[in-house]
Amino acid sequence: MALCAYAYMTDEKIMIDGCSDRICSEHGKEKDMTGIERLRIYMEEKGLDGFYVAGPANVRCISGYTGEDSWLLIGRKNQYFITDPRYTEQASMECPEYTVIDWRASKGRSVGSALAGVVEQDGIGTMGFEEDVLTYQGWKDMQEMLSAELVPTHGVIEAFREVKTPEEIKKLQIACDIASRAFEKILGDIRVGVTEKELAAKLAWYMVAEGADTKPYGGILISGARTSLLHGIPGKKAIEYGDFVLLDYGCQYDGYLSDMTRTVVVGRADAKQREVYELCRRMTEETEDAILPGVTGAECYEASLKAIEGTEYFPYHYGGIGHGVGLFVHELPFIGKNSTAVLKENSVMTVEPGIYIPGWGGVRIEDQGIVTAEGYQNLISATRELIEL
Numbered sequence: 001m002a003l004c005a006y007a008y009m010t011d012e013k014i015m016i017d018g019c020s021d022r023i024c025s026e027h028g029k030e031k032d033m034t035g036i037e038r039l040r041i042y043m044e045e046k047g048l049d050g051f052y053v054a055g056p057a058n059v060r061c062i063s064g065y066t067g068e069d070s071w072l073l074i075g076r077k078n079q080y081f082i083t084d085p086r087y088t089e090q091a092s093m094e095c096p097e098y099t100v101i102d103w104r105a106s107k108g109r110s111v112g113s114a115l116a117g118v119v120e121q122d123g124i125g126t127m128g129f130e131e132d133v134l135t136y137q138g139w140k141d142m143q144e145m146l147s148a149e150l151v152p153t154h155g156v157i158e159a160f161r162e163v164k165t166p167e168e169i170k171k172l173q174i175a176c177d178i179a180s181r182a183f184e185k186i187l188g189d190i191r192v193g194v195t196e197k198e199l200a201a202k203l204a205w206y207m208v209a210e211g212a213d214t215k216p217y218g219g220i221l222i223s224g225a226r227t228s229l230l231h232g233i234p235g236k237k238a239i240e241y242g243d244f245v246l247l248d249y250g251c252q253y254d255g256y257l258s259d260m261t262r263t264v265v266v267g268r269a270d271a272k273q274r275e276v277y278e279l280c281r282r283m284t285e286e287t288e289d290a291i292l293p294g295v296t297g298a299e300c301y302e303a304s305l306k307a308i309e310g311t312e313y314f315p316y317h318y319g320g321i322g323h324g325v326g327l328f329v330h331e332l333p334f335i336g337k338n339s340t341a342v343l344k345e346n347s348v349m350t351v352e353p354g355i356y357i358p359g360w361g362g363v364r365i366e367d368q369g370i371v372t373a374e375g376y377q378n379l380i381s382a383t384r385e386l387i388e389l
């Protein structure tokens with residue numbers, strides 16, 4: 001899905017405690033290191049005896065675990081996998097190097113209590129945690145139960161996830177291929193009288209039929225004047241002749257996500273629809289042309305504006321124009337107005353500028369691709385030409 005408001009809200013929120021470049025220059029080949037090795041280097045630098053990992057995508061990044069409701073405690077030498085009996089067998093299979101702990105069997109029958117046991121046993125004095133994941137309730141519980149000093153961190157494992165491995169890129173390519181094939185199929189269903197919800201359900205069905213994970217992943221499928229809503233939710237509205245239909249969606253494949261947007265017209269596009277569509281298409285293409293390792297997110301944004309500068313449509317663009325995609329749909333790097341992100345080779349990211357005119361409608365064209373030494377390699381095969389159905 002597009003345009004996470006939180007992600008674009010402030011640049012400060014995107015600042016990273018655990019800069020992967022710094023780790024690289026001080027410790028050599030970051031590409032050869034696993035997530036847990038990099039996390040331990042970070043812990044050593046920050047003087048942390050333990051690191052509590054609670055963000056689901058971060059748990060997967062560090063441990064390789066593909067299930068849910070699980071947490072990690074990484075010590076300097078030992079590593080613990082905390083879950084409940086629904087997942088203990090899966091955890092033992094997927095993460096054999098971890099000590100699996102059933103928190104329901106802990107003294108206090110809680111995750112905090114299970115953590116407290118390990119903290120005491122291993123003599124953990126300082127423990128990092130993800131400040132944007134832990135709830136206030138969780139923090140209070142841990143304050144009460146844990147003898148360790150709790151140290152807030154931000155974006156540490158997220159920074160490890162910014163550059164993708166060849167295996168991750170393969171999965172992302174498959175997720176993008178599934179979404180592109182589903183686009184070809186849904187075109188046959190978009191017609192006058194069908195509702196947005198019906199189309200959204202069919203689109204999801206096509207992706208699972210094409211090989212996507214069954215884990216639901218909400219999509220945007222909106223029509224007519226509603227297409228100016230950046231994050232509109234599919235409703236009961238039926239498609240009418242002359243509508244724009246905006247499809248912003250993707251799927252999960254073996255945990256890895258795709259995210260694409262196409263906007264089509266039902267019937268013949270009128271002159272204004274054609275004009276806005278072509279401007280938006282140029283915005284997407286000119287942004288992609290500007291992408292190279294070393295380019296900043298703000299420079300990408302500048303490139304996206306060339307097409308609409310001096311036109312009446314300039315006021316209708318949005319400041320966030322793309323984001324990394326991997327285990328999570330909005331991750332580093334974020335590109336847009338004021339973005340200080342510096343693009344890295346083998347990041348996988350979307351490019352999704354748009355023009356949104358309240359009461360009239362909007363167009364967004366979103367690709368997902370790899371940042372390579374030669375430029376942006378698009379993984380989405382669906383056409384960017386205007387489609388009139």
Ligand SMILES: [Mn+2]
Pocket residue numbers: 001002003259260323350352366
């Ligand atoms: Mn997106």
